[in-house]
Amino acid sequence: MTEPASLLPPAKAPLTRKRWIVRLLAVLAILGPGLIAANAGNDAGGVLTYASAGSQFGYRTLFLMVLITVALVVVQEMCSRLGVYTGEGLGGLIREQFSARSTFGALSLLLIANAGLTVSEFAGIGAAMQIFGVSQYISIPIAAVAVWGLTVLGTYSRAERLFLVLVLAFLAYPIAAFLSHPDGKEVISNLVWPHFLATQSFLVLAVALIGTTITPYMQFYVASAVVDKGIKPADYRSERIDTVSGAIWSDVISIFIIIATAAAIGGTGPLESAREAAKALEPAVGPAAPALFGLGLLGASLLAASVVPLSTSYAIADATGAPRSVSASFRQAPLFYGLFTLQIVVGAGIALAPGNLVALVVNAQVLNGIITPMLLTYVLILANRKRVLGTAVNGRIFKVVATLCVTVVGAMSFIVLVLTVKGLF
Amino acid sequence: MPDEDGADKGRRRGPYLVSKLRDQLAVRRTIAGELISLANLLGRPVVDTDGDRVGRVNDVVVHWEAGTANPMVSGVLVSLSKGFALLDASEVTFEQSKVRVRSTRISVAKAVRHVSDIGLARDVLDHQLVDIEGVQVVRAADVYLRKLPDGWELAGVDVGFQAYARRLLRKRRVCPPPHRAVDWADLQTFVPRATDERTPDVTDPAAAAGTVGGGIQLGFPAKDLRKLRAREVAAIISDLGPRKRAQVASLAAPVAAAEALRQLDQNQRDALLGELSESDRTRLLALLESDDEK
Numbered sequence: 001m002t003e004p005a006s007l008l009p010p011a012k013a014p015l016t017r018k019r020w021i022v023r024l025l026a027v028l029a030i031l032g033p034g035l036i037a038a039n040a041g042n043d044a045g046g047v048l049t050y051a052s053a054g055s056q057f058g059y060r061t062l063f064l065m066v067l068i069t070v071a072l073v074v075v076q077e078m079c080s081r082l083g084v085y086t087g088e089g090l091g092g093l094i095r096e097q098f099s100a101r102s103t104f105g106a107l108s109l110l111l112i113a114n115a116g117l118t119v120s121e122f123a124g125i126g127a128a129m130q131i132f133g134v135s136q137y138i139s140i141p142i143a144a145v146a147v148w149g150l151t152v153l154g155t156y157s158r159a160e161r162l163f164l165v166l167v168l169a170f171l172a173y174p175i176a177a178f179l180s181h182p183d184g185k186e187v188i189s190n191l192v193w194p195h196f197l198a199t200q201s202f203l204v205l206a207v208a209l210i211g212t213t214i215t216p217y218m219q220f221y222v223a224s225a226v227v228d229k230g231i232k233p234a235d236y237r238s239e240r241i242d243t244v245s246g247a248i249w250s251d252v253i254s255i256f257i258i259i260a261t262a263a264a265i266g267g268t269g270p271l272e273s274a275r276e277a278a279k280a281l282e283p284a285v286g287p288a289a290p291a292l293f294g295l296g297l298l299g300a301s302l303l304a305a306s307v308v309p310l311s312t313s314y315a316i317a318d319a320t321g322a323p324r325s326v327s328a329s330f331r332q333a334p335l336f337y338g339l340f341t342l343q344i345v346v347g348a349g350i351a352l353a354p355g356n357l358v359a360l361v362v363n364a365q366v367l368n369g370i371i372t373p374m375l376l377t378y379v380l381i382l383a384n385r386k387r388v389l390g391t392a393v394n395g396r397i398f399k400v401v402a403t404l405c406v407t408v409v410g411a412m413s414f415i416v417l418v419l420t421v422k423g424l425f
Numbered sequence: 426m427p428d429e430d431g432a433d434k435g436r437r438r439g440p441y442l443v444s445k446l447r448d449q450l451a452v453r454r455t456i457a458g459e460l461i462s463l464a465n466l467l468g469r470p471v472v473d474t475d476g477d478r479v480g481r482v483n484d485v486v487v488h489w490e491a492g493t494a495n496p497m498v499s500g501v502l503v504s505l506s507k508g509f510a511l512l513d514a515s516e517v518t519f520e521q522s523k524v525r526v527r528s529t530r531i532s533v534a535k536a537v538r539h540v541s542d543i544g545l546a547r548d549v550l551d552h553q554l555v556d557i558e559g560v561q562v563v564r565a566a567d568v569y570l571r572k573l574p575d576g577w578e579l580a581g582v583d584v585g586f587q588a589y590a591r592r593l594l595r596k597r598r599v600c601p602p603p604h605r606a607v608d609w610a611d612l613q614t615f616v617p618r619a620t621d622e623r624t625p626d627v628t629d630p631a632a633a634a635g636t637v638g639g640g641i642q643l644g645f646p647a648k649d650l651r652k653l654r655a656r657e658v659a660a661i662i663s664d665l666g667p668r669k670r671a672q673v674a675s676l677a678a679p680v681a682a683a684e685a686l687r688q689l690d691q692n693q694r695d696a697l698l699g700e701l702s703e704s705d706r707t708r709l710l711a712l713l714e715s716d717d718e719k
Contacts (some may be wrong), residue, residue, distance in 0.1 A: 087666015088553075095551045095564065100464075100592035103551075230693030232667055232700075320586070321553060321564035323664045327690075332663075 034243030044124025054261025118347030169299025373410030
């Protein structure tokens with residue numbers, strides 16, 4: 001008999017206060033992989049998409065964000081479960097369970113798409129620091145060295161703690177949202193009931209929202225990070241709280257970005273950059289708006305500038321069987337750290353290069369539209385396979401919910417891909 | 426004279442390349458009769474005595490017994506138009522690009538895998554293995570079968586990228602020469618524990634080849650696993666997940682395993698100990714504590 005994997009811990013005797021404290025401590029000790037993976041999604045590209053959603057369609061996308069949150073929770077939970085119960089990352093599992101050609105194809109696409117994302121993260125760091133009056137030619141190299149040094153030279157547990165502090169920078173968005181005086185009734189009505197528009201621009205934005213919220217690097221990162229952290233099946237209940245709360249926290253922040261921009265500049269049309277969003281908010285939110293947006297953007301971009309290259313390194317080292325651990329030294333895991341270093345150097349380098357190179361590389365993110373349906377299908381098959389997960393395999397109800405999520409997200413990603421390719425010609 | 430020397434070199438270069446090519450062809454011809462690449466064989470046709478296709482090669486199964494360095498091929502799992510058939514090795518002839526059935530009829534009845542059988546495509550190809558000789562965790566990019574007078578044995582695996590890259594291209598007519606081959610006797614595998622408690626479902630190759638239960642099959646340590654030193658056990662353990670770590674720790678020399686455990690952080694050590702059997706855990710904990718007292 002397989003136990004259906006529910007999102008909530010099974011109902012047991014009511015928790016006494018002491019047990020609550022013990023549980024809370026257990027969750028805090030494990031806190032990290034799930035929270036970091038999902039929150040890297042509020043990076044430069046994410047902020048721009050959420051801000052655009054608010055400025056273009058007001059509160060109308062809020063209900064969609066609630067649905068996306070459910071899908072993100074389901075997908076991230078499956079990935080962390082796969083990591084904890086098999087002791088392997090997604091790269092290795094895909095190689096074991098699928099053909100050589102599809103593994104190679106998926107990982108090559110991930111490599112290119114993540115390289116594009118890394119460039120946009122460094123560009124995001126540059127943009128955020130420009131809000132504070134620091135030139136990108138100073139901020140990007142310093143950030144690159146800091147991210148590299150923290151991950152390669154320092155101990156990862158310290159780096160992880162810093163990442164968790166960076167997640168706190170996101171509190172800037174709820175503050176901005178409250179300062180912009182949103183219409184509470186309107187917000188709640190849009191959160192609990194769909195107010196969708198049947199237009200192409202709404203569909204494109206909806207797909208962009210899904211694409212920026214559920215991105216392949218998050219799945220690769222969370223599965224490998226739980227393995228690297230040595231989280232065992234017995235601790236899975238605590239890890240599940242980390243993963244689920246991380247995904248929810250990340251999307252609550254996204255929702256606040258939409259609310260802030262919707263209240264301040266709703267109905268004005270799409271935005272060109274996150275910086276423009278920060279500037280546009282100034283009249284409504286006050287002089288603190290650019291600084292608040294800058295802080296959130298900086299935190300997320302720094303986080304993602306480390307998480308995205310790490311996910312590539314994990315995936316490829318996992319699939320080739322090479323040593324991979326953030327606790328290892330460069331000499332012990334040369335492929336893992338070599339790839340990480342290369343991505344940081346190339347990512348920061350291209351972000352600094354003049355001209356339209358950045359725009360070109362950022363377009364590589366379109367590839368995420370191809371990988372997302374592919375990867376989510378792999379994740380779903382793996383989590384449904386008893387031979388992979390044993391007793392932790394997807395339960396019947398979870399299987400239906402997960403299949404629905406994966407199908408909708410996959411179909412939407414495919415639509416955006418077709419629209420983007422059509423737009424190129 | 427330099428000019429003549431140069432001309433001489435040019436003249437020698439031609440025959441040298443020809444002889445090198447001839448050597449390579451000779452190697453390939455020898456390999457063709459002696460070695461079969463599993464990756465090259467998978468998906469190839471299984472033909473009957475008349476040469477008509479009856480199915481495709483889904484997996485090659487070896488019978489795994491303690492003490493044998495290189496297990497013998499015991500059968501081949503064939504995908505038929507409906508379901509699967511497990512043919513005994515004595516019923517078929519292996520060729521480079523096909524499997525020929527000797528008997529005129531194929532028994533499609535219960536294709537149940539024996540508990541100590543390993544499906545090479547399912548359990549070994551692309552899976553993590555420990556190369557004891559090279560002290561590293563590898564993934565099998567290809568698996569080689571070697572011809573013996575009385576059948577085929579599992580020779581070893583290829584862990585090189587070339588072997589993997591070959592699989593992305595078209596299949597070859599003959600077995601490609603090994604690139605970074607490791608003898609099977611030097612490998613520690615992690616094969617899922619198989620039970621045949623359930624009625625096999627012939628629509629699923631996994632079930633047709635035996636049902637996989639939880640955990641990892643223990644009791645077949647690689648030849649030199651117990652000779653590994655603490656530093657080497659630690660290096661291997663650091664590249665594996667908790668369950669596989671536990672297997673290596675329980676099969677390695679206890680003192681080396683205890684020392685390797687000491688090098689893990691508390692979280693990872695607990696995860697490993699949690700996967701061990703009660704007796705192994707008690708033994709390793711006793712060793713850890715006795716060292717602490719010193």
